[in-house]
Amino acid sequence: MTTTAVLPYSVQWDNSHITLLNQQALPAITEFIELHSVDDVYDSILTLKVRGAPAIGLTAAFGVALGAKQETSTDLGEFKKNVKRHIEKLASSRPTAVNLFWALKRMENILLAAQSIATAKEALELEAKAIFAQDEEMCRKIGEHGLSLFSKGDSLLTHCNAGGIATARYGTALAPFHLAKERDFPLKVYACETRPVLQGARLTAWELMQAGVDVTLISDNMAAHTIQQKQINGIIVGADRIAANGDTANKIGTLGLAILAKHYGIPFYVAAPSTTFDLTLESGASIPIEERDGAEITYIQGVRVAPENVNTFNPAFDVTPHHLITSIITENGIITPGFAHNIPNFVK
Template identity: 60%
Template sequence: MALNDFSIPRSVIWKDESISLLNQQNIPHVTEYLDLTTVEEVWDAIQTLKVRGAPAIGITAAFGLALAALQDSSETIEEFKLTIKKKRDYLASSRPTAVNLFWALDRLVACIADVKSINEGKTRIVQEAIQIQIEDEKVCRLIGEHALSVFNDGDRIMTICNAGSIATAKYGTALAPFYLAKEQNKELKVFACETRPVLQGSRLTTWELMQAGVDVTLITDNMAAHTIKSKNISAIIVGADRIAANGDTANKIGTFNLALLANAFNIPFYVAAPLSTFDPSIANGEQIPIEERNPKEVTELNGVQIAPEGVKVFNPAFDVTPNNLIAGIITEKGIISDNYQEEITQLFNR
């Protein structure tokens, strides 16, 4: 079955003067695309998880900065560059952990460093944002091809959160091999953890895989150990929001749990991520900032209070998996393992 024979949903679409954004808050009940026309609307979409997934956040932020550039009324190139820098800082404040956000924004700022006119600057920013999205689609397919090489026909694989098509330009990272397996008529069964408290696994991963006809089974997060044992799970694959220079990986809360379980059951635990998710400036996972979110995400479910009023809440959005629990990090340039410090350095020199 060719990829175009089934639906791979897209999350971010550039429309020259606006952004059409899949509202991931309303999935699976409503498939709604928002029309974003201002940088403030883009900031809100990122901060409130209307868009999520590190690559998709970066792409959306890039298009948000492109909107800001097109709408700018500066009279001098110096004033234009200063405005772009301020809008960059504003968009960067929307989420603290996903490094793709800063990577994409900084790439756009850098691309206008030598421009001589405002029109040239606007054109270059738009073109660079579009190029980031094009590159991400190619990167995700390469990640999928490398990831598929470590799985066998008939494998049962567990994942958490959503590192799929709607978290990227297309295909996803951790979910990319499942789309490519479908294309090649290989049978991979996916077991998706629900991913409390915002339920990205149950709402998003199951939805998009079902759109594509991929065999997916939903479990609650606390069923993972029993499921690995009783369903003969072959491997675990997850995405990443930031990877430190030594390979320590920040991903959605609950990922560390799965890495520990993989180690206990002696099955491989893989991280799938593009080079843009690596942050060589951070030595190890202890230096990765962990976002803490609104307590209502834990105390409420669909707006209904499920916990006692006034209870104290700890709600980190991410955890960090140490490199020694990771069997391999799958990138667009191949799979690295063992000495992550050295191999990550080599990745950026290839």
């Protein structure tokens, strides 16, 4: 199904299916697709039709509810075993974004506690809806805390897409910009294109333009010059996983921006909900980094731009060490360095 209207939510639960904004089609086409099975949900995550750590978790949670709803087994044990297989399949879709595993763990806990198939199906649907509502509220609070760090007229740089289409609503790194627009608080945003999949060009620029935010698109290799020439006041990015010491995995290219921020003496902010923290990992050295098909580098929009048979290296994420991060903005407040000591006060 395709429409030219922009729905208020990029992920919607419609009882018999999930309606999803197809991020792969943007910005040329605003397309909403229907997911009718767990296989559809798995494919949507794997092929980046849905991306952004919170949105991946939300979609997977609804995927579990959908799979449970479609189960026909009348034996509780068999039902639980089948739904557990759905959870395991969805967990295998992408390795880096911790929100996926956080949401699926919540759904699994509900499944295990269920005393009947009927109550399991109802409880799983309610839990997925609760995860969605919680994410929306967390993003709004992140926006409030983030906006408190900026002054009217500031110019900020961002990378990849950590906006409303990557979450339930508002986004993480983009949440302050959406709130600023609502409150007539002028900010100028510079968005890196974010090679090789161009999330900044296709998604962030599109989303902020839809909201009426003053946004300028740059290619990734223009970042240093832009910081220098456009008097950038700070850099703000999202996160896919944050270790106990504050080391942060985010879209490839984030580490380079953190190094530039250090060089130019401007703040480097990470914006993420508490669900993005993985306190089981002592440092970013233990964060698994997804490597994707090299065709993402050798082709752009289906056109080959590199020699045949060239070797490629295509990590989807990098890890920014905590000492390069000025502060981490969460729904519970702003975490400052000594992250290892301070994070437990904000993340339970």
